[in-house]
Amino acid sequence: MNPLSRVNALDDSHEPGYVSIPAPGEDQEANLIMAQEKRLLRAALQTLSETCRSLLGFRYDQGLSYREIGEILKAKEATLRVQMARCLSGLARGYAAADIREAPNR
Numbered sequence: 001m002n003p004l005s006r007v008n009a010l011d012d013s014h015e016p017g018y019v020s021i022p023a024p025g026e027d028q029e030a031n032l033i034m035a036q037e038k039r040l041l042r043a044a045l046q047t048l049s050e051t052c053r054s055l056l057g058f059r060y061d062q063g064l065s066y067r068e069i070g071e072i073l074k075a076k077e078a079t080l081r082v083q084m085a086r087c088l089s090g091l092a093r094g095y096a097a098a099d100i101r102e103a104p105n106r
Contacts, residue, residue: 040102044094052087059084 045053058069066077066084073080 036102040095040098043098043101044091047094047097048087048090051083052090055080055084055087056091 045056048056055069058064058072059066064072066080069075069080070077
């Protein structure tokens, strides 16, 4: 695939109106849905506190266990699990709110 034929799906472009252009033969609808999901996720993440974004980053971006995160942050695993549950709840609320805000644009 020609790397210039489309923007990488993992590109973190924050430009308004950013749309991934699929290469010939790729599923355009699937790529548009993926781009929409990424916009919603970015918007939802921005509604969270820095602490929540850090916890989510440690757990999901870096793949650290609660034990490992606890060692880094000097916190108990049980505390981190409760905080993570609250962060994920907040992320879900932020995602739903972002989806509602974008609904008229669909």
